[in-house]
Amino acid sequence: MTIENPRKILHGLSRRRFLSTAAATGAGALGAIAMPYLSRAADRPQITHGVQSGDVGADGGVVWARADRPSQMMVEVATTESFGNARALPPIAALPESDFTAKMLLENLPGGQDIFYRVRFRDFAHTDISSEPLVGRFRTAPSDRRDVSFVWGGDVAGQGWGINPDDGGMVTFATMAKHRPDFLLHSGDTIYADGIISSEVKLPDGKLWKNVTIPEKAKVAETLDEFRAAHKYNFLDDNVRAFNAEVPIFVQWDDHEVTNNWSASKQLPASYKERDITLLAARAARAFHEMYPMRESIVEPGRVYRTLSYGPHLDVFMLDERSYRGPNGPNLQTNYGPDSYFIGPDQMLWLKRALLNSRATWKVIASDMPLSLIVYDDAANRKGSEAFAQGDGPPLGRELEIADILRFIKTSGIVNTVWLTADVHYAAAHYYNPDKAQFQDFDPFWEFVSGPLHAGTFGPNELDNTFGPEVKFVKAPGLDKQNLPPSAGMQFFGHVKIEGATGQMTVTLRDRADVALWSTTLDPKPG
Missing domain, CATH: 2.60.40.380 (Purple acid phosphatase-like, N-terminal)
Structure with a gap:
C-alpha cells in the first residue's frame, strides 16, 4: 500500500x-x-x-x-x-x-x-x-515523592520492517501504552534514514511482510524533505499516534537519523548522491528537531544533550553520542584527544556538573549506545570502532571518557546512577563489577538494554572486560537467526517504576506481548 x-x-x-x-x-x-x-x-x-x-x-x-x-x-x-x-x-x-x-x-x-x-x-x-x-x-513532574513510571527503548522502522497492517502495525507502542507511563525515553534510531521501506519482504517461511509505503522511503534520505518524510512515516501508524497523544517523549538520536554508523569521517556508500556527510547530518538534525517536542537550547541551537528532571526521585541525563565524536577508527589511543572523543570535553563537563548538582534519588544516564558491547564500524571485516568498547584490557580510545566519568562519580560520592540504552536490537541486563574489571576505580552500577521497538532483532554482541560487566540477563535470537521481523515477537522495551514512599527502582524487561522477561528491584543508597 x-x-x-x-x-x-x-x-x-x-x-x-x-x-x-x-x-x-x-x-x-x-x-x-x-x-x-x-x-x-x-x-x-x-x-x-x-x-x-x-x-x-x-x-x-x-x-x-x-x-x-x-x-x-x-x-x-x-x-x-x-x-x-x-x-x-x-x-x-x-x-x-x-x-x-x-x-x-x-x-x-x-x-x-x-x-x-x-x-x-x-x-x-x-x-x-x-x-x-x-x-x-x-502528567507534569511531581513536586512530592509519588510513584514514577516510564518506559524506554529505541530502533523504529529499521531493516525494512515498516508498518504492516496485517501484523497490527507497530504493536510495541500499544503495549507500552497499557502501562500508562509518565513518559517514553526514546534511546535513538527514531528512524532509519538510510533504510528503504519496500512494499513487500519475503519471510523465511515463504510468507510476505507487506509494508505501508510512501514514495520518499523508496531510497535513502538525502534531502531535507526526505529526512522529514522518514519521521512522518512512523507517525502514519495508528499505535504510534495514539501513544504520542497519551505519553510524552524524552528523545535523543543515534546514527540512523543520518546514516549507518555516521561520524564526521564517514565515507558515504555509492547509493548516496550527496557526498558531504556534514551537510547530510545538518539536514538530518534539522528534520529531527522539527519533528519532536524538545525543549531547544538557546546556548547551542540544535543541542541534544540536556537534563530532564521528573520529580524528587528522578533526573534523566540525555547524552548525545553522535555530534561530538571523533572518527570511527581503531580508537586504541592511550591518551585522550580529538580522535578518541565520543561525547567530547564540553558534554563531559556538563554531565559531571549535572550529576554533581542533582538532588534526585536516581540519576538515569540515557546513553544511546551500551558501554561494553563491541560494535564494529565494519561488521563484515570486524574492523573499526562504532561504540565505546575497544576489546578486553585497560581503557583505550573512547573508553577513556567512560573511565573518567566513572571515577568522577565515585570520588564525588554520587550514588544511585543507572545507565539505560538501546541500539543493539536485543534485551539485556549488565551489572558492572569493579572486582572483575581491568579498570577498577569505580563503584558498581547497572546498565539495562532494550529495543528494538519496531525493527529487526539481532545479537547478542561480544562484551569486553574493561569495566567488568556481568551478564545477568540476555534475550537475543542467536547468531544463526539475525534480523528477525517484528512478527517473530522479539521486540523489546524496558519499564521502570520508582516507588514514591521507599524510592525503590524496579526495572523490568518486556517483549511486545507484554511478557515480563526479567526484573530486578534496586534499593537506593543514601546520598
Whole structure:
C-alpha cells in the first residue's frame, strides 16, 4: 500500500490558581478566537500526523503538531478532560520553512497534575476557519515523592520492517501504552534514514511482510524533505499516534537519523548522491528537531544533550553520542584527544556538573549506545570502532571518557546512577563489577538494554572486560537467526517504576506481548 497523501491515513502554580488564571484569560481569549471549525469544512486546515508532547517537567512541557498548509497553531490547556476553564494560548505560526510543524512550550502549570491540551490550526487568510481539534495529555513532574513510571527503548522502522497492517502495525507502542507511563525515553534510531521501506519482504517461511509505503522511503534520505518524510512515516501508524497523544517523549538520536554508523569521517556508500556527510547530518538534525517536542537550547541551537528532571526521585541525563565524536577508527589511543572523543570535553563537563548538582534519588544516564558491547564500524571485516568498547584490557580510545566519568562519580560520592540504552536490537541486563574489571576505580552500577521497538532483532554482541560487566540477563535470537521481523515477537522495551514512599527502582524487561522477561528491584543508597 503506497500512500501518496498521508492525510488520508489517518513554576508550579497551584491547581486553584491555574484554574482561576484560565477562567480569567481563557474565556476571553476563546471568545476572541471564536474558532467556528464547521465553517467551510472542505477547505479548512488539517492536522496531518497527530499530536505529541515532550520534555515534561514540574511546570510544563512542549506540545507539537503539524498542519497541511501555512496556518497558526492554536492550543488550549486545562486540568480536566472536559476542558472546563480552559486557557487559550497565543497562536504560533506553522510555515513551509518548518514543514508546517509547530512546537509550543506550555509553562506555569501545576506540578504532579494531568494536563489536557487541545490543538487546532487556523487558516492564515480566513481566521474564522480552523481544523478539527485533536486532544492530547501529559502528567507534569511531581513536586512530592509519588510513584514514577516510564518506559524506554529505541530502533523504529529499521531493516525494512515498516508498518504492516496485517501484523497490527507497530504493536510495541500499544503495549507500552497499557502501562500508562509518565513518559517514553526514546534511546535513538527514531528512524532509519538510510533504510528503504519496500512494499513487500519475503519471510523465511515463504510468507510476505507487506509494508505501508510512501514514495520518499523508496531510497535513502538525502534531502531535507526526505529526512522529514522518514519521521512522518512512523507517525502514519495508528499505535504510534495514539501513544504520542497519551505519553510524552524524552528523545535523543543515534546514527540512523543520518546514516549507518555516521561520524564526521564517514565515507558515504555509492547509493548516496550527496557526498558531504556534514551537510547530510545538518539536514538530518534539522528534520529531527522539527519533528519532536524538545525543549531547544538557546546556548547551542540544535543541542541534544540536556537534563530532564521528573520529580524528587528522578533526573534523566540525555547524552548525545553522535555530534561530538571523533572518527570511527581503531580508537586504541592511550591518551585522550580529538580522535578518541565520543561525547567530547564540553558534554563531559556538563554531565559531571549535572550529576554533581542533582538532588534526585536516581540519576538515569540515557546513553544511546551500551558501554561494553563491541560494535564494529565494519561488521563484515570486524574492523573499526562504532561504540565505546575497544576489546578486553585497560581503557583505550573512547573508553577513556567512560573511565573518567566513572571515577568522577565515585570520588564525588554520587550514588544511585543507572545507565539505560538501546541500539543493539536485543534485551539485556549488565551489572558492572569493579572486582572483575581491568579498570577498577569505580563503584558498581547497572546498565539495562532494550529495543528494538519496531525493527529487526539481532545479537547478542561480544562484551569486553574493561569495566567488568556481568551478564545477568540476555534475550537475543542467536547468531544463526539475525534480523528477525517484528512478527517473530522479539521486540523489546524496558519499564521502570520508582516507588514514591521507599524510592525503590524496579526495572523490568518486556517483549511486545507484554511478557515480563526479567526484573530486578534496586534499593537506593543514601546520598
